[in-house]
Amino acid sequence: MKKWMLMLCFLLFFDVQMIGGMRDKTSLSTFRQAGMPVELFQKMGMKAQDMEQYLGFWEDLKYFPVAGRKEAPKEVFYFEDTWLEDRNYGGKRAHQGCDVFGKEDRREYYPVVSMTDGVVETVGWLPLGGWRIGIRSPGGGFFYYAHLSSYEKEFQEGDAVKAGEILGFLGDTGYGEEGTRGKFPCHLHVGIYVKTQKEAEHALNPYPVLLFLQSRQKNFFY
Numbered sequence: 001m002k003k004w005m006l007m008l009c010f011l012l013f014f015d016v017q018m019i020g021g022m023r024d025k026t027s028l029s030t031f032r033q034a035g036m037p038v039e040l041f042q043k044m045g046m047k048a049q050d051m052e053q054y055l056g057f058w059e060d061l062k063y064f065p066v067a068g069r070k071e072a073p074k075e076v077f078y079f080e081d082t083w084l085e086d087r088n089y090g091g092k093r094a095h096q097g098c099d100v101f102g103k104e105d106r107r108e109y110y111p112v113v114s115m116t117d118g119v120v121e122t123v124g125w126l127p128l129g130g131w132r133i134g135i136r137s138p139g140g141g142f143f144y145y146a147h148l149s150s151y152e153k154e155f156q157e158g159d160a161v162k163a164g165e166i167l168g169f170l171g172d173t174g175y176g177e178e179g180t181r182g183k184f185p186c187h188l189h190v191g192i193y194v195k196t197q198k199e200a201e202h203a204l205n206p207y208p209v210l211l212f213l214q215s216r217q218k219n220f221f222y
């Protein structure tokens with residue numbers, strides 16, 4: 001190979017690397033400006049293109065979805081990264097969400113609150129999700145709260161919801177026909193979906209969102 005060709009190859013390679021690197025740096029600073037915990041996402045092995053999917057709704061996130069009670073304002077909730085773990089009800093499938101547990105396995109005990117402002121898009125019974133409610137935030141995130149033991153009020157599709165508003169109570173409904181309870185320990189299943197060019201409902205891992213909101217737990221003194 002001629003010397004100039006080698007040189008050209010080298011320059012091209014270098015250019016591509018540089019442009020790629022610059023693009024990554026730009027988007028990382030955009031994510032940081034929106035308040036995204038970039039290091040946390042990176043620790044989970046996520047790349048800029050993965051983080052990009054959270055960007056639209058990040059600034060909508062206000063409260064952890066389960067709240068403390070008067071008797072225990074410093075309630076601690078537990079959740080793990082179970083993204084795409086195997087689940088068996090309704091055929092073999094992958095867990096597209098994150099489950100939040102309280103210390104006590106009790107229905108009607110912990111308030112479930114909306115993480116964001118938004119509009120109710122879906123509400124009612126689902127064989128898998130039990131009593132569930134789905135809320136679309138202004139930035140386009142769809143937040144799905146499942147297995148509720150009850151709703152705070154009769155929500156209708158199209159209702160406006162405020163961040164921190166009580167949606168209902170943590171429970172153990174689902175895995176059967178309407179009213180089925182007790183098939184698993186009480187917990188809140190959180191799902192987050194966004195519209196992409198390819199999919200109307202693209203599921204995102206809620207784990208980094210819940211970690212971020214952990215310090216933003218709302219407590220009720222009633």
Ligand SMILES: [Zn+2]
Pocket residue numbers: 095097098099188189190
């Ligand atoms: Zn779940």
